[in-house]
Amino acid sequence: MGYSKDHLLARLKELQIEFSQYEHPVVLTVEAQAKYVGNMGSALSKNLFLKEKKHRYYVFSALADTKVDLKVLSQRLGLGKGGLRMAPEEALVRYFRHVSLLLDQGFKTQKCCFSHPLANDMSISLNAHGLDKFLKSIGRNPSYIDLEANPPVGKDQPPDLAAYVPSNSSVLLDLPEKGPSRDSTGKTVGAATKTAAFTAKVVKPSGNAQNVKEKSVESARPSIPAADAEKFVEELLHRASALLLSEDSIKQHCGQLGAEVANNVRKCLREYLKNLATIFKNTTYTEGFYAGTRCQPKRL
Numbered sequence: 001m002g003y004s005k006d007h008l009l010a011r012l013k014e015l016q017i018e019f020s021q022y023e024h025p026v027v028l029t030v031e032a033q034a035k036y037v038g039n040m041g042s043a044l045s046k047n048l049f050l051k052e053k054k055h056r057y058y059v060f061s062a063l064a065d066t067k068v069d070l071k072v073l074s075q076r077l078g079l080g081k082g083g084l085r086m087a088p089e090e091a092l093v094r095y096f097r098h099v100s101l102l103l104d105q106g107f108k109t110q111k112c113c114f115s116h117p118l119a120n121d122m123s124i125s126l127n128a129h130g131l132d133k134f135l136k137s138i139g140r141n142p143s144y145i146d147l148e149a150n151p152p153v154g155k156d157q158p159p160d161l162a163a164y165v166p167s168n169s170s171v172l173l174d175l176p177e178k179g180p181s182r183d184s185t186g187k188t189v190g191a192a193t194k195t196a197a198f199t200a201k202v203v204k205p206s207g208n209a210q211n212v213k214e215k216s217v218e219s220a221r222p223s224i225p226a227a228d229a230e231k232f233v234e235e236l237l238h239r240a241s242a243l244l245l246s247e248d249s250i251k252q253h254c255g256q257l258g259a260e261v262a263n264n265v266r267k268c269l270r271e272y273l274k275n276l277a278t279i280f281k282n283t284t285y286t287e288g289f290y291a292g293t294r295c296q297p298k299r300l
Contacts, residue, residue, distance in 0.1 A: 051087035062104035078159035
């Protein structure tokens with residue numbers, strides 16, 4: 001299914017799920033939405049997009065008047081008091097398929113509920129049965145919980161929501177920070193510029209030793225920008241294949257088998273290396289890594 005309002009509405013019709021739709025001006029809050037559909041006979045809903053320290057993301061969908069305490073919810077998941085925090089809005093699009101979805105059991109007490117169909121210039125009303133049918137059609141098993149409960153958590157009372165924490169999910173990367181930084185003159189600089197400035201300040205050895213070292217580093221450094229993780233990985237795979245499975249070696253030994261092995265190596269390692277390269281890139285942006293060198297600022 002695509003990520004647009006039209007795709008979603010078409011899917012609901014395809015599944016023969018009954019719903020009502022109401023167009024209205026763009027709204028940013030539940031209160032603003034209530035001005036247009038609050039008297040239509042359906043309950044309003046809200047969504048909390050959260051993340052935890054291990055970069056796992058959650059969406060908690062609840063009735064508008066349901067009180068959700070993030071500290072309590074975090075403890076109930078077994079993440080500690082400060083384990084959950086609000087996730088950046090832009091991450092929802094990037095990690096849409098990787099979030100864990102938990103629903104307010106209050107939805108089942110309502111005849112119908114309003115929600116936005118991937119766009120906040122429209123509200124659609126459907127019942128819990130229709131919602132369940134849609135979620136199952138996209139591979140999601142609906143999970144309803146009491147979001148206002150506050151059961152004790154301790155040595156003899158394990159977190160009641162721990163089963164909803166995905167244990168086998170992939171580690172997702174944080175998006176680079178958007179906030180600009182400033183150099184010593186007060187001028188705004190981006191993360192990449194800041195890294196380049198740091199590199200320029202690194203003290204280098206003088207004389208021939210410096211020239212030899214620089215040539216060695218340059219010959220080992222990829223010829224593409226380090227900020228492009230995908231191109232960086234493709235070059236790594238290309239060089240590895242060329243070294244381990246050269247064309248002459250393939251012809252001498254196994255014919256097409258070598259090419260097949262090379263393709264499988266690329267297929268298996270591409271995503272892993274891309275994630276690894278992205279981690280390195282993000283670390284460069286945030287901590288000042290470059291070419292294996294790290295500068296720790298002096299503590300005052």
